[in-house]
Amino acid sequence: VSITELHDALVVRVTTTSGRIEITSDPAATTVRSVGGSVERSGSVTTVSSTAARLSIVVPERTHLVVGTTSGRVDVRGRAGAVSVLSTSASISIENAVSVDARSESGAIRIGQVLAECRAAASASRVEVERCGSAHVTTKSGRITLRSVHGPVRAHCISGRIEIAMATAADVDAETVSGRISVTVPKGVRARVMADRTQADVPEEFDCTVVVRSVSGRIDVSNR
Amino acid sequence: MTGHDPTRVGGALFTDIVGFTEFTDSRGDLAALELLERQTAVAEVVLAGTGGRIVKELGDGLFIWFDEISVSLGASIDLMRSIEADRRAGTFPLSIRLGLHCGDAMLRGDDVIGHTVNIAARIVDLASPGELLVSEHALRSAASDRLPFVAVGPTRVKGIADPIWLHRFEG
Numbered sequence: 133v134s135i136t137e138l139h140d141a142l143v144v145r146v147t148t149t150s151g152r153i154e155i156t157s158d159p160a161a162t163t164v165r166s167v168g169g170s171v172e173r174s175g176s177v178t179t180v181s182s183t184a185a186r187l188s189i190v191v192p193e194r195t196h197l198v199v200g201t202t203s204g205r206v207d208v209r210g211r212a213g214a215v216s217v218l219s220t221s222a223s224i225s226i227e228n229a230v231s232v233d234a235r236s237e238s239g240a241i242r243i244g245q246v247l248a249e250c251r252a253a254a255s256a257s258r259v260e261v262e263r264c265g266s267a268h269v270t271t272k273s274g275r276i277t278l279r280s281v282h283g284p285v286r287a288h289c290i291s292g293r294i295e296i297a298m299a300t301a302a303d304v305d306a307e308t309v310s311g312r313i314s315v316t317v318p319k320g321v322r323a324r325v326m327a328d329r330t331q332a333d334v335p336e337e338f339d340c341t342v343v344v345r346s347v348s349g350r351i352d353v354s355n356r
Numbered sequence: 357m358t359g360h361d362p363t364r365v366g367g368a369l370f371t372d373i374v375g376f377t378e379f380t381d382s383r384g385d386l387a388a389l390e391l392l393e394r395q396t397a398v399a400e401v402v403l404a405g406t407g408g409r410i411v412k413e414l415g416d417g418l419f420i421w422f423d424e425i426s427v428s429l430g431a432s433i434d435l436m437r438s439i440e441a442d443r444r445a446g447t448f449p450l451s452i453r454l455g456l457h458c459g460d461a462m463l464r465g466d467d468v469i470g471h472t473v474n475i476a477a478r479i480v481d482l483a484s485p486g487e488l489l490v491s492e493h494a495l496r497s498a499a500s501d502r503l504p505f506v507a508v509g510p511t512r513v514k515g516i517a518d519p520i521w522l523h524r525f526e527g
Contacts, residue, residue, distance in 0.1 A: 347378065
């Protein structure tokens, strides 16, 4: 997806208070269709508002989505554009997007594939990301699992565990107060490892820098 | 009554040190005190000449008020960058997050109160470590078209009918 395509893409803003939101990016769709909400269009921005218990929206593929809801569940299916979801307690599931910014104070966040940056923030619930470019993920006590990261990572957690599997040589900045940190880098990648700014493992030449800090949690950095 | 109008229009910025309680538990009160003093010192340097002032310290966070909305955004960005630079250099051990809103508020002695302040306090709760979130109203008021902000989404705040749209600084 080129930058030009991104800027020209549709933007759909969705506002609800609770209930289930299902958004499907359909390669065959050319317009925004909604069941359970009112739709307003202004230029390239379409706004869907709803108080219904269930809201279903179909959008063209790679449409940008900005979603706000208090509670319930948000499911984004298909190949979306830049996706932002902000919620107090909804669980969030995003299958495929160009970029993601997903936040829920008490709902779990599951993200499939993200081409570019993946940002996610939760509190006590877990955050799972299958594959992404760069990542910026934070929780308070929820576990963070990043299974295949292709760009720089910043992960922050207070008492939960952080697991990061790098798919390429990129910098990692992972921080907990009491949670365990586990970082794996691909076989053959030479990582300069710094724990609490102390260089723990410094090869003469290195491909990336892994900064890991934990006040009391265990730290593991290894090659797969 | 003095006849003095306590109403002000300006920007309310809240900061929060992420993980401060656990840090204090692990490192002790002295380290925590040094951290708070470091945050305040950085903020005072950033605020010098902006018209912004630290209204009060709230636990591990700061409540900062700007009389000029136009400078509040730039100063908030500067504060975030300064603390992040210290964090990367290892001189500030934790991350901070920031939330900015603007609008009417009331002076009460040295304190500033009102809905604008309450909303800013809510916004900072939604920010991630090392992140500045601002309301759409603050963005528009500060005429910040050239700054890199990305829409995060709408959030509901108790007592306000319409959702507050939030934006993240991407710099």
